[in-house]
Every structure is written in C-alpha cells, then in structure tokens.
Amino acid sequence: MAGRLISANHAAALAATLAGRANRTARGFCSGVYPITPSTECMELLCNQEFEKGEVVRVESEHSAMAVCIGAAASGARTFTTSSSNGLALMAENVVSAALLRLPVVMVAANRALGPPWNLWADHGDTLLLRDSGWVQFYCADNQEVLDTVLCAYRLAEDHRVLLPVLVCQEGFVLSHTTTRTEVPSQEEVDRFLPPLELPARLRDTPRALGGVDVPGVAEAHRAQHHEAMARVFEVYREVQDAFERELGRRPADPVVPYRAEDADLLVVSMGTIAVTAQRAVDEARARGERLGAVRVRTFRPSPAEQLAAIFRGKRRIAVIDRDLSLGFGGVLWGEVRGLAEPGAVVQGYVIGVGGGDVRPEHVAAVAADLAARTAAGRPVLMETGA
Amino acid sequence: MSEPSTVAGPSAETRPTPLLRPGNSNCGGCGMSSALQLFGRAVEHRRLQLVVPASCAAVTAGPFPTTSFGVPTVLTTFGAAAAVATGLSRVARLNGDGTRVVCWAGDGGTYDIGMASLSAAAERDEDVLYVCYDNEIYGNTGGQRSSATPAGASTTNTPAGKPEEKKDLLAIMAAHRVRYAASFSIAHPQDAIRKVRRALDATGFRFLHALSPCPTGWKSEPALGIELVRLAVRSGLYPVVEIVEGRKLVVNVEPDFSREALELYLSLQQRFQRSGITAERLAPAIARRWRELRAASGRILPAEREA
Numbered sequence: 001m002a003g004r005l006i007s008a009n010h011a012a013a014l015a016a017t018l019a020g021r022a023n024r025t026a027r028g029f030c031s032g033v034y035p036i037t038p039s040t041e042c043m044e045l046l047c048n049q050e051f052e053k054g055e056v057v058r059v060e061s062e063h064s065a066m067a068v069c070i071g072a073a074a075s076g077a078r079t080f081t082t083s084s085s086n087g088l089a090l091m092a093e094n095v096v097s098a099a100l101l102r103l104p105v106v107m108v109a110a111n112r113a114l115g116p117p118w119n120l121w122a123d124h125g126d127t128l129l130l131r132d133s134g135w136v137q138f139y140c141a142d143n144q145e146v147l148d149t150v151l152c153a154y155r156l157a158e159d160h161r162v163l164l165p166v167l168v169c170q171e172g173f174v175l176s177h178t179t180t181r182t183e184v185p186s187q188e189e190v191d192r193f194l195p196p197l198e199l200p201a202r203l204r205d206t207p208r209a210l211g212g213v214d215v216p217g218v219a220e221a222h223r224a225q226h227h228e229a230m231a232r233v234f235e236v237y238r239e240v241q242d243a244f245e246r247e248l249g250r251r252p253a254d255p256v257v258p259y260r261a262e263d264a265d266l267l268v269v270s271m272g273t274i275a276v277t278a279q280r281a282v283d284e285a286r287a288r289g290e291r292l293g294a295v296r297v298r299t300f301r302p303s304p305a306e307q308l309a310a311i312f313r314g315k316r317r318i319a320v321i322d323r324d325l326s327l328g329f330g331g332v333l334w335g336e337v338r339g340l341a342e343p344g345a346v347v348q349g350y351v352i353g354v355g356g357g358d359v360r361p362e363h364v365a366a367v368a369a370d371l372a373a374r375t376a377a378g379r380p381v382l383m384e385t386g387a
Numbered sequence: 388m389s390e391p392s393t394v395a396g397p398s399a400e401t402r403p404t405p406l407l408r409p410g411n412s413n414c415g416g417c418g419m420s421s422a423l424q425l426f427g428r429a430v431e432h433r434r435l436q437l438v439v440p441a442s443c444a445a446v447t448a449g450p451f452p453t454t455s456f457g458v459p460t461v462l463t464t465f466g467a468a469a470a471v472a473t474g475l476s477r478v479a480r481l482n483g484d485g486t487r488v489v490c491w492a493g494d495g496g497t498y499d500i501g502m503a504s505l506s507a508a509a510e511r512d513e514d515v516l517y518v519c520y521d522n523e524i525y526g527n528t529g530g531q532r533s534s535a536t537p538a539g540a541s542t543t544n545t546p547a548g549k550p551e552e553k554k555d556l557l558a559i560m561a562a563h564r565v566r567y568a569a570s571f572s573i574a575h576p577q578d579a580i581r582k583v584r585r586a587l588d589a590t591g592f593r594f595l596h597a598l599s600p601c602p603t604g605w606k607s608e609p610a611l612g613i614e615l616v617r618l619a620v621r622s623g624l625y626p627v628v629e630i631v632e633g634r635k636l637v638v639n640v641e642p643d644f645s646r647e648a649l650e651l652y653l654s655l656q657q658r659f660q661r662s663g664i665t666a667e668r669l670a671p672a673i674a675r676r677w678r679e680l681r682a683a684s685g686r687i688l689p690a691e692r693e694a
Contacts, residue, residue, distance in 0.1 A: 027478060067473075
C-alpha cells in the first residue's frame with residue numbers, strides 16, 4: 001500500500017489495472033475505451049499500462065466500448081470501461097444489454113451534464129438516465145472511495161449470487177480532476193482480495209445463443225431473476241466489505257452513510273460530494289446549536305430503501321438534495337426516497353448544483369433553514385448557486 | 388441428414404452439428420439459409436463463435452433457451468456486431484483458444500447502422516471474419532429500404548421504387564485495405580466454399596459479402612432464389628470477386644453481360660415492377676462498375692482512358 005497524489009480518474013484507472021492484472025491466471029482482462037471529458041484521463045492512464053494478459057481496445061465510440069466489454073465478458077475476461085454524459089447516452093443500449101446478459105462489467109462514470117447545449121460540469125443526470133438499466137450504481141464521495149469501490153465492484157459483480165454489472169460514479173472535475181492523497185494497494189494485496197473470475201455460463205464451444213429471443217413468459221422470469229440478484233447485493237456487499245477490510249486494512253463505506261443523524265431534528269439526504277459538503281454544514285450547524293444531520297446515499301441501485309426507512313424513523317423534516325433534475329417532476333433521489341419517511345413527515349426536494357454549480361456549505365445551510373421553516377412539503381425548490 | 392448436398396467435399400456427417408440446424412424459422416427460400424448452409428459446409432472442424440446483430444438471423448437463433456445455430460452465438464444490438472466480435476476475438480487470442488470469431492449480419496446491420504463499428508474493426512485489423520448476407524432490405528422489420536437496396540426496388544417506405552443506387556460496400560471494405568474481402572454467390576458453391584475457407588484460415592480482418600434473395604421482400608418465387616443470384620452474376624449486376632490487402636482484385640466468375648439475364652432478373656421480382664426500371668437503364672451503371680473492376684484487376688486494361 002502506498003499513498004499517492006492522484007485524481008479520481010487515475011484512482012479508477014489504477015484500480016481497474018490492478019483488478020485486470022489480478023485475473024491473469026484466469027481469462028485475463030479486456031477493456032474497450034473511448035475518450036470524453038471529464039472521464040478521458042482514466043482511459044488515458046489505462047492505455048499506458050502493461051498487462052501480462054490483457055488488452056485495451058481503442059474503439060470508435062462509447063457504443064462500441066461497451067460492446068467490446070460485452071464480447072470480452074461473454075468470453076470470461078474481466079472488463080472495464082469509463083465514460084461521461086453523452087458518451088453514456090450513446091452507449092445506453094449496450095449498457096442495458098450488458099445487464100440483461102448478466103455480464104459482470106465494471107464501468108466508472110465521471111458525472112457530467114448532458115447536452116447540447118454543451119456543459120462539461122458535474123451533474124448526476126447522466127448516470128441517473130441509466131437508473132433502470134439493471135446495473136448496480138454506487139456514488140462516491142472522494143478519490144479513495146473511487147479506488148476502493150472499483151475494486152469492490154469487481155468482487156461484487158463477479159459473485160455468483162449477483163452476476164450484475166456495476167457502475168461507479170464520481171462527479172466530473174469535483175473528483176475526476178482533483179488530486180488528493182490516495183492509498184493505492186499493491187498487486188499482491190489486490191490478488192488476495194480479488195479471486196480470478198469464473199463466469200459460470202461463459203461462451204465456450206457448446207452451441208447456445210447468448211441473448212436469443214425472450215418470449216413474454218421467459219422475459220418475466222429473467223427479469224425476476226435479475227431483480228432477485230439485485231436484492232442479494234447488500235448481503236454480498238457486506239461480505240465484500242469484510243474481505244476488503246481483512247486484506248487491505250480499511251473498511252469501504254456502507255451503502256447508506258448517516259452522519260450525526262441519530263438525534264437530528266432535520267436531515268439532509270444527498271449523494272456524491274454534496275453529501276460531504278453537507279457533513280461540514282452539519283458540523284457548523286451543530287456548533288450553532290442546531291440539530292442537523294446528514295445522510296449519504298452511496299448505493300443508489302439496488303435502492304437502499306430499508307436502510308433509509310430505518311434512519312428516517314421518527315424524523316419529521318427531511319431535505320433531499322439532488323444534483324439532477326427530472327424535468328417536469330423534480331429531483332430523482334427525492335422521488336425515490338420521499339415515500340420512505342413516516343406519514344406526515346415533511347420531505348422537501350431541493351435541486352442544486354446542476355450543470356456543475358458549485359455547492360458550498362452555506363447552500364446546505366440555506367436548505368436547512370428553508371426546511372426548518374416548513375410545515376408541509378411543497379414543489380421541488382430549484383436553487384442557483386451563482387457559481 | 389436432411390440437408391441437400393450441392394457440392395462434393397465434406398458432408399454434413401463430418402461436422403458434429405450443422406451450422407444451421409433443421410427446424411429453424413427462416414422463410415422458405417431464404418437466401419440467408421442457403422448462405423449459412425454453404426458456410427457451414429466450409430467450416431468443417433474449425434472452432435467457431437458467431438456474433439449476430441439484430442437481423443432476420445437474430446430470429447433464426449430462436450427463442451431462449453433453444454438455438455438453431457450449431458455453434459455458440461452472441462446476439463448483439465443492431466450496430467455493435469463488429470465491436471462485440473472484437474471483445475470475443477481478443478480474449479480468444481489472449482487464451483490461445485483457436486476459436487474463429489465470425490459476424491453474421493444483414494445489410495441493415497452492415498451498410499447502415501453497423502457501418503461505424505465495422506469500419507473501426509477493419510481499421511484496427513481485428514482478427515474477425517465479417518459476413519454480410521445482403522437481402523437488400525430491412526427484412527425483419529417488414530421490408531424497408533436500406534443503403535443496400537438497389538435503384539428501382541419498391542420497399543414499404545419507398546413504394547414507388549428507391550431512387551438512389553446501391554452502396555458499393557465491397558469497395559468501401561477494400562478501401563480499408565482489409566486482409567481479404569470477397570463476394571460469393573450461393574449459385575456458385577465451389578467458389579463460395581473456397582472463399583469461406585480462405586477467409587476462415589486467414590488472420591486479421593476479413594470480409595465476405597453474399598447476395599441473399601428474400602422472397603418475402605423481393606416478391607419473388609421462393610424456389611427461384613439461387614437462380615436469381617445466378618442471373619445477377621451472369622448479367623454483371625452482382626460481381627463475384629475477391630480483393631487481397633485492398634489491392635489485388637480477381638474476378639472469380641466471368642459474367643457474359645447477358646441483357647436477357649438482366650431482363651429476366653428484373654421481371655422475376657415484383658419489387659421492380661412499379662418503378663418500371665429496365666435493363667437499359669441499369670446497363671450504363673453496370674458497365675461503369677465493370678470498367679472500375681477491370682482497372683482494379685489489372686488484367687484487362689479499361690477500353691477508355693482518361694484524358
């Protein structure tokens with residue numbers, strides 16, 4: 001283990017490299033990559049790595065990048081790709097297909113707003129567009145978490161009780177281009193943590209069609225199996241956390257991370273780096289004597305509904321901050337969690353930081369002040385940071 | 388075995404299972420069925436993985452968990468066959484599997500929506516054999532025009548006949564300087580099987596093109612498919628050629644440029660009736676195409692020289 005000053009893009013690329021090399025005794029590693037701001041540096045670093053048994057294919061589109069991963073994963077290799085924004089949108093049909101084929105692909109997204117009109121900056125709308133694609137989704141809070149989550153993603157995705165692709169999200173520029181001290185494990189440590197991939201139904205020589213026509217009844221059965229695999233994610237993830245802690249000496253974060261929430265009168269729920277900002281706002285509010293608490297949703301799919309409902313028990317006022325806007329509805333996270341609070345609780349949605357608006361502790365404090373003054377939830381509040 | 392034998396050589400018995408199994412749901416007289424059977428005869432002992440994008444051939448596979456293909460197959464999204472094949476092929480090579488990865492795609496998935504991934508895989512010289520069975524129509528969606536549809540052909544979205552000429556895909560692939568690019572005819576099985584074997588045994592990117600009659604879309608007699616292709620070859624409408632490394636072009640079946648064959652080809656398909664396209668109107672384009680082919684073959688100098 002060595003501490004290095006790296007960006008989240010490089011943390012993701014190093015994790016993918018270590019995971020790819022760890023599969024050298026099995027079917028190896030194969031990745032399809034295509035550049036797009038702000039995820040580009042991740043694929044660049046990957047393209048500079050040496051693999052004893054691995055390939056990085058420089059394809060002509062994100063659509064093909066995921067297609068390469070599909071072919072390679074069907075053949076039993078460990079796979080990886082990275083993208084952002086419109087790249088994810090172009091890739092979308094293959095993203096769905098990778099999930100429905102139950103291939104354990106791992107992808108890192110540097111979150112960025114969709115366009116045109118072009119916008120290069122952080123927004124969760126791109127990966128939330130893939131909410132229903134059948135992938136597990138993690139949202140990270142810092143560079144260390146990006147590296148650790150990518151490693152965990154492989155062990156989780158490849159577990160035979162799960163066999164699902166995993167999307168690891170980190171906000172563009174806020175994390176992707178920000179350099180922080182990050183512990184990078186050695187190959188030996190990763191080899192101990194990540195067993196070689198054994199895909200139970202990989203394509204060999206037996207004639208069978210992967211992705212043949214699913215008639216209605218069969219499609220229902222396959223969706224049910226997929227949904228049940230999602231339901232097993234939290235149980236398997238706990239084992240992944242244990243194994244990670246055992247081999248690498250630190251425990252990856254839980255699917256839901258409460259912060260001073262137990263005795264809080266007001267709760268602020270959010271994802272990604274905004275949740276870290278919220279924690280600082282909580283400390284400042286506590287210093288003023290206000291009982292503010294925060295909740296970070298790290299695992300968005302599968303939905304951590306039970307964990308959130310437990311935290312929401314007895315809470316009367318909950319603010320949900322979204323760095324995305326489902327136009328004509330409101331924040332996506334707000335829509336997901338507002339039904340989990342107790343009846344009569346005020347669950348108010350706030351949309352802030354879309355298209356890269358810089359969210360600072362004072363914005364979270366303004367959210368808390370607005371929430372404290374409410375007796376009933378209203379329409380989602382769209383706040384501008386003026387950044 | 389129930390498959391008719393059209394050519395001497397390895398019989399169906401030498402293969403563990405036929406490439407196209409009996410009981411598949413292809414239309415009667417489907418040219419893709421004929422092309423697959425020819426292809427299967429050439430495969431023999433070789434280990435194969437098939438990649439099939441959205442197309443009639445995707446339906447050929449049949450409903451889960453059955454398959455009408457005698458080899459492992461991945462069904463992919465419409466435009467992604469060459470890229471999925473890239474992943475399979477790279478991993479097969481990393482592991483020394485000795486598996487030949489073959490894309491089996493229609494003209495929609497090749498000429499149109501799959502063009503970018505096809506071009507990129509050719510440019511990267513992936514170790515993939517890409518076969519386009521070209522029925523000149525979006526058959527699986529009920530018969531719409533593609534850029535492979537010839538001028539004058541009626542389709543459901545060009546009812547008066549397509550005004551534009553067919554895209555010259557083989558020339559596009561040759562321009563990529565791929566290792567081997569060839570067109571084969573289901574009416575000329577010896578030539579076809581030789582080409583399939585050559586393509587299967589070469590490394591790097593290879594491309595095969597097969598004109599594939601679609602009785603449903605062409606509004607032609609199902610039993611006449613092979614004869615229609617023979618007429619297309621005779622008249623010069625469908626050149627049967629091979630191109631090595633994008634340079635050396637060889638004409639494998641010499642047409643007699645019979646006007647009668649061309650007239651017969653048009654009259655046996657109702658898709659050409661409404662536009663009233665005639666052999667006379669097609670003749671100049673055929674002559675122009677063949678001047679280019681002669682020039683590329685270098686065997687017979689073109690009659691006209693540029694000033």
